[in-house]
Amino acid sequence: MDLKLNAANPARAQFLKRQAMQVTLVSYQKVDFPEVAWLKRLLPGYSVELIEDADQSQVIPNSIVVCKRLARLSPALLRSIAATPGMILFHISDEWYLDRLAPYRCFVHVLRNYHHSALRQNGITQIPVGPSRSHNGKLGIKPSGERCYRWCFAGNLASTRRSMVRHLEVIKPNFTHVTGTRNQSAAWLGPDEYLSILSDSMFVPCPMGNVNLESFRLYEALDCGAIPIVEKRPFLDYFSQLFGPHPLPSVLNWKEAPALIRSLCADPMRLQNKQTEIREWWQQFEARVSLQVTSAVNSAVGGETRLDFPRGVPSRTHGFGELLRHHNSEALLARSKLTIRRLYGC
Numbered sequence: 001m002d003l004k005l006n007a008a009n010p011a012r013a014q015f016l017k018r019q020a021m022q023v024t025l026v027s028y029q030k031v032d033f034p035e036v037a038w039l040k041r042l043l044p045g046y047s048v049e050l051i052e053d054a055d056q057s058q059v060i061p062n063s064i065v066v067c068k069r070l071a072r073l074s075p076a077l078l079r080s081i082a083a084t085p086g087m088i089l090f091h092i093s094d095e096w097y098l099d100r101l102a103p104y105r106c107f108v109h110v111l112r113n114y115h116h117s118a119l120r121q122n123g124i125t126q127i128p129v130g131p132s133r134s135h136n137g138k139l140g141i142k143p144s145g146e147r148c149y150r151w152c153f154a155g156n157l158a159s160t161r162r163s164m165v166r167h168l169e170v171i172k173p174n175f176t177h178v179t180g181t182r183n184q185s186a187a188w189l190g191p192d193e194y195l196s197i198l199s200d201s202m203f204v205p206c207p208m209g210n211v212n213l214e215s216f217r218l219y220e221a222l223d224c225g226a227i228p229i230v231e232k233r234p235f236l237d238y239f240s241q242l243f244g245p246h247p248l249p250s251v252l253n254w255k256e257a258p259a260l261i262r263s264l265c266a267d268p269m270r271l272q273n274k275q276t277e278i279r280e281w282w283q284q285f286e287a288r289v290s291l292q293v294t295s296a297v298n299s300a301v302g303g304e305t306r307l308d309f310p311r312g313v314p315s316r317t318h319g320f321g322e323l324l325r326h327h328n329s330e331a332l333l334a335r336s337k338l339t340i341r342r343l344y345g346c
Helices: 010-020 034-041 075-082 102-106 161-168 191-199 216-223 238-243 254-265 268-300 316-325 329-344
Strands: 022-027 047-052 064-067 088-091 109-112 124-126 149-155 174-178 201-206 227-231
Touching: 022 034, 034 047, 034 064, 075 102, 088 102, 088 268, 109 268, 124 268, 149 161, 149 191, 149 254, 161 174, 161 254, 191 201, 191 216, 201 216, 201 254, 216 227, 216 268, 227 254, 227 268, 254 268
Parallel strands: 022 047, 022 064, 064 088, 088 109, 109 124, 149 174, 149 201, 201 227
Antiparallel strands: none
C-alpha cells in the first residue's frame, strides 16, 4: 500500500487507524509486572503485544519500553532508542525515588507511576499504580449495608500498618490476615479469596506501602466498591497531588480512623452515599487517565523530539527528599527497626 498518498485518501486513513490501534510493549527484563495489565486496561480497544527481550537486541519504533530499573538499560541500547522514532518509556516501581532519570532524555514521552513532584512537566504523564489483582467484573458491587465486615486488612505489618491494625481492632466485625512476620507464618491469600473479602468489606484502610503512601491495595479496594481510607502527612497530601480533588477519607494518624468509621456507619444513608460518590469518582477518574495515556501514545507515534528537563534532571537528592515526605515518625521508626534486623540478622 502506498502510504505517500494524499492524507485525505480513505485507504491511507484506514491504514493509519489500524496502526494507531496497535501497541507494542517491550521489556528488556523478565516480565512479571502487574503494571502491564494496568497499562493494557488504560488502553481499551487497542491490540497490545508484549515482547520480552532480555538480550536487549532489538528496538521497535513506536513501542513502549516497560522498565523497572533504568540502570539495567545498557548505554548501547539507550543510544539506539534515542535514534528510533516514537519511543515511550513506562517507568514502574520507582517507589524509592532513587532511579537515575537521565535515560528519560532518550524517549519521546515518559509514563511513570509513583508521583514525583519534581516531574510535573510536558512529556511526562504520571499515573496511579493501579491494582495488582483484578476481578474482571466477576464480583458484583454490594451496597455497604450488605457487607459482612466493617473493615479488612491482609498483608504484613510494615511501616504504619501495625499502628493501623492496633487502632482499628476495636471496630468489629473485621477481617485481618497478617503475613510475613517472625511470629506469624500465615500464607498469602489467593487472588480470588482476597478480592472476595474486599468486596465484602465496607472500609479498606490503605496504610502506606513499604516506603511510599501509594499501594496496589487502594486500587483493588476501589475496584471492589469498598471505601478506602488513605494516609496523608502534615507536609504532603500525596493523593491530592496525584488525583486532584477526590472524595477518599484521609487520616493524619490511624487513631483518627475508628471515629471516622463509626460516624459513617451511624448514618446508613450517608454511608451509602459515600460509597456511591467514591465509586462514580473512580470510574470517571480512570476514564480521564485512560484518555491521557491514549493521547500520549497516539501523539508519540513517529515522534523525533526527545524529552528535555528544562530545570535539570531531578537528582537522587531530590528523590530522597521526596521519599522523606512520605514518612512520619512512626514510619521512620519502623523502617529503622527493619534495617537493624536485616543488618544483624535478628
